[in-house]
Amino acid sequence: MTSRTPRPRERGIPEATVARLPVYLRALQALQERGTPTVSSEALAEAAGVNSAKLRKDLSHLGSYGTRGVGYEVEHLVHQISRELGLTQDWAVAIVGIGNLGRALANYGGFGTRGFRIEALLDADPAMVGQRVASLEVGHIDSLEEVVGSRGVSIGVITTPAEAAQAVATRFVEAGVGSILNFAPVVLNVPDGVDVRKVDLSIELQILAFHAQRRAAGDGQVAAAPGLELT
Template sequence: MTSRPPRPRERGIPEATVARLPVYLRTLQALQDRGTLTVSSEALASAAGVNSAKLRKDLSHLGSYGTRGVGYEVEYLVYQISRELGLTQDWAVAIVGIGNLGRALANYGGFGTRGFRIAALLDADTAMVGRRVASLDVGHIDTLEAVVRDKGVSIGVITTPAAAAQAVATRFVEAGVASILNFAPVVLNVPDGVDVRKVDLSIELQILAFHAQRRNGDGGRGAEPAGLELT
């Protein structure tokens, strides 16, 4: 059975706070890269796009309260959040579906510095199997269970077409992977205790289109279809 990232909510941290911790971490790492040693709650909240009261409450769940007149020590807060998110460990990741998106994820260099290691790439297309992508040979989907076992995979990433995603998710779960990141445009059915995070770019674009319409002054309704009358 493979291990999986700790779930901060199990330790009493609200889900909304968990969702904001990666944003704080990214902001703090940018400050760290610039050589900033301490940061006030107001400055950190502004850079992260939240209000300072919410930020202070979020960080209090980690036991970090800052120092009056000084603020937060950037390096230590990076460590606290990284530890809470499980990023001080090495998490092996397997990507299934090595199309354009799968290859882009495999080639992204930022995972390694954030505690994630791409351990395996798998695909059902025999024309793709055996190709070299991001210093890894693409394996066949039929080897998924063996790869999970031999590579110690903790997180599965699905970038397959929608029709294949559920079968891949089921195989991940049966192989002991309880953390799945799904890019396929479909809702996955998984047992209790399995965490699925869904990334649907089309939905995000549709939400942006809604707000763009509102800014353009047409109330979000856009043009009416030809031949239809409003009553």
């Protein structure tokens, strides 16, 4: 019988906690690079942008409670979170859609140090096929199924135009890929058991615009108040 590490939600870790674990890990790795051996919950929470009570509760799901008066051992906590997120393994990734965003992702050097290996780049444009990007030769989308099987791809990244994304997702799923990162501005329909994370940059910008507008409105109200008093 083959054993495997339980996934976070199988161990009862809330999805909201799972979403914050990479943020904690990034803060801890920065501390590790500076040679910091221990960190208090308050300092780590501040670095991660959450309150300390929430951080302590999140980490308690991993069985990590820290030591009173000392805090958390940075190296140990990095290992714990990395293991929980599956980053102690090597995950093969295929990117479909090698436009500007696809190229940027392929050239990003941070994936390799975090347990992700860009194994294949695929595109439907004949002019793109055969080009080399980040030391990889771009293959044709027609080879997706063969690439997934032969190179052990576990995670598919979609950076295609919206109209092509669903077809690519369906092919990933049928080829056995259970995790998809979608940058296309469209909601994908996938079977139960397939995990999709959606990154929509336009939505994020709109949310920022909302907050910027609120701040500007607040500043305007403050500035207008003295004028009203003088009238």
